[in-house]
Amino acid sequence: MNGATRARQQPREGRFRRFLERLSSSEEERRSAELREESAGEGCGRISECSDRQLVRVAGTLRTVTLRPRAGVPTLEAELFDGSASLDVVWLGRRAIAGIEPGRRLVVRGRIALCGGRPVLFNPQYELKPLGQE
Numbered sequence: 001m002n003g004a005t006r007a008r009q010q011p012r013e014g015r016f017r018r019f020l021e022r023l024s025s026s027e028e029e030r031r032s033a034e035l036r037e038e039s040a041g042e043g044c045g046r047i048s049e050c051s052d053r054q055l056v057r058v059a060g061t062l063r064t065v066t067l068r069p070r071a072g073v074p075t076l077e078a079e080l081f082d083g084s085a086s087l088d089v090v091w092l093g094r095r096a097i098a099g100i101e102p103g104r105r106l107v108v109r110g111r112i113a114l115c116g117g118r119p120v121l122f123n124p125q126y127e128l129k130p131l132g133q134e
Helices: 003-022 028-042
Strands: 055-067 073-079 086-092 105-115 118-122 125-128
Touching: 028 073, 055 086
Parallel strands: 086 118
Antiparallel strands: 055 073, 055 105, 073 086, 105 118, 105 125
């Protein structure tokens, strides 16, 4: 094989390798990578890099939204996933918030607390992202 033939095959092999990697990666891995890129593009930090009592601004997609009373007080809880980790977002005294639903993109800001080893934001400032940008 001469040098010209080898030079032509290397780029083709690289493209083929990337194609195979895309096929072999799961849908969840691809979506996680997209979420990490979107969060970074909005100037937000990664949930996986947040520590206890740190003031944070993170973005992600709501996976679940549940109504769960705490000490007799209605509490709306949501799980926010940014591609690197999950964060529990808790609104005390709320039964529902318009627009807070699974699948919705959200940017939240507040102080992280660790509850049972999981990061939690209580009553954060939040920004709903338009549905067309998901």
